[in-house]
Amino acid sequence: MNRQRIKTWAYKLSQPFSIDWLREISRQHFIFPFYHLVAETTPAYIRHLYRAPAREAFKADLEFLLKHYSPATVKDVKHFLQDGKNANTPKFFLSFDDGLKECYEVVYPILKEKGIQAAFFINPDFIDNRAFFYRFKTSLVIEKILQGLDKDLLLKVKAVLDISSPEDHELVQKINKLTNREENKLDEMARLLGLNTGEILRKEKPYMAMEQLKQMESDGFLIGSHSMNHPLFENITLQEQIVQVEKSMEFIHKNFNPEISAFAFPYTDDGVSSSLFDYLDKNEKVDVTFGTAGMKRDHYPKHIQRIPMESQEFAGSEAIIRSEYFYYLGKALLMKNQGTRK
Numbered sequence: 095m096n097r098q099r100i101k102t103w104a105y106k107l108s109q110p111f112s113i114d115w116l117r118e119i120s121r122q123h124f125i126f127p128f129y130h131l132v133a134e135t136t137p138a139y140i141r142h143l144y145r146a147p148a149r150e151a152f153k154a155d156l157e158f159l160l161k162h163y164s165p166a167t168v169k170d171v172k173h174f175l176q177d178g179k180n181a182n183t184p185k186f187f188l189s190f191d192d193g194l195k196e197c198y199e200v201v202y203p204i205l206k207e208k209g210i211q212a213a214f215f216i217n218p219d220f221i222d223n224r225a226f227f228y229r230f231k232t233s234l235v236i237e238k239i240l241q242g243l244d245k246d247l248l249l250k251v252k253a254v255l256d257i258s259s260p261e262d263h264e265l266v267q268k269i270n271k272l273t274n275r276e277e278n279k280l281d282e283m284a285r286l287l288g289l290n291t292g293e294i295l296r297k298e299k300p301y302m303a304m305e306q307l308k309q310m311e312s313d314g315f316l317i318g319s320h321s322m323n324h325p326l327f328e329n330i331t332l333q334e335q336i337v338q339v340e341k342s343m344e345f346i347h348k349n350f351n352p353e354i355s356a357f358a359f360p361y362t363d364d365g366v367s368s369s370l371f372d373y374l375d376k377n378e379k380v381d382v383t384f385g386t387a388g389m390k391r392d393h394y395p396k397h398i399q400r401i402p403m404e405s406q407e408f409a410g411s412e413a414i415i416r417s418e419y420f421y422y423l424g425k426a427l428l429m430k431n432q433g434t435r436k
Contacts, residue, residue: 102407104424105417113162113412116419117184120426122389124174124181125163125418126400127155127411128189128358131196132204138237139230139300140194142270144404149200155403155411156208159186165210168316168353175382175396188212189384189400191320191358192227193220195299198306206313214302214310215320215358215384218345222303226295227324228272231280234294236266238287247286254282274325304349311350318356319346328365335370343379358384363397371397389418390425 108116117123130144132152166187174181190197193216205212219225255268272279284291311317319342327335339357346352363385371394374380387399401418408414
């Protein structure tokens with residue numbers, strides 16, 4: 095049984111219990127939900143990567159969180175770390191990855207109005223729309239394929255990936271598995287499909303501008319690092335990982351004045367070795383790091399796991415938080431609620 099199916103069952107089994115009871119019994123009082131963007135219509139370059147909640151759905155998420163938790167400040171996060179990641183009062187601290195324009199246009203005004211502080215994790219290479227994230231190309235290519243291609247063009251696209259199977263779903267699966275080291279294949283497929291990603295970048299401007307980020311920081315929001323260009327850390331060498339952290343944190347300190355120096359792993363921290371965490375633990379330029387593994391304890395004192403809030407299976411924050419609590423409790427019974435690394 096896969097993890098998502100288990101979480102679906104965890105949500106169903108959690109129904110007889112209140113959120114407050116689940117929180118108390120698990121002792122997980124401080125939670126860290128995260129999103130990428132909020133949008134009425136998900137852009138094509140994101141549509142096949144994750145689900146973006148609409149404005150009203152996001153507001154409903156916030157109302158649920160505000161009913162059961164207090165919005166945390168950056169100072170609260172600092173105290174949480176200083177207290178050995180223990181908390182006795184219910185709090186939540188929001189964060190948003192990738193530095194997308196909707197964070198400034200939609201999320202920022204809502205959070206400012208409600209007095210909720212949050213962190214925005216950015217990739218320096220993408221600020222001011224200087225480059226296009228390779229996974230956005232993935233979504234654009236898949237969108238075009240799903241709209242339907244004539245037989246000759248489909249064969250040409252498949253040839254880029256050495257696929258001879260007549261099944262189109264195999265093509266989409268293989269495209270989704272391409273890494274940043276195979277971006278040239280995405281570029282070739284985009285060319286065949288008539289996708290000018292440079293023009294899309296110029297016209298749609300997916301990312302926030304530097305001046306917008308500075309304005310958000312001046313209003314009390316935390317700007318942190320999400321690596322230079324969002325590689326999957328499991329697929330790059332330890333030295334490349336260190337360079338991604340060092341260069342991106344240098345950029346943050348040069349251009350911003352963060353109350354706490356924060357780094358959020360792109361994609362996930364799964365598969366990242368203990369060697370990098372040992373390095374980060376001793377690095378004075380990094381005060382805290384964040385993963386995406388949901389509600390889970392982590393023995394590294396500076397590392398915090400966050401809860402993904404863009405679930406395809408659950409609608410709304412209550413269902414997601416419920417499933418996380420019950421899943422956490424189930425793992426605790428099996429003594430598997432703490433991450434391990436090699």
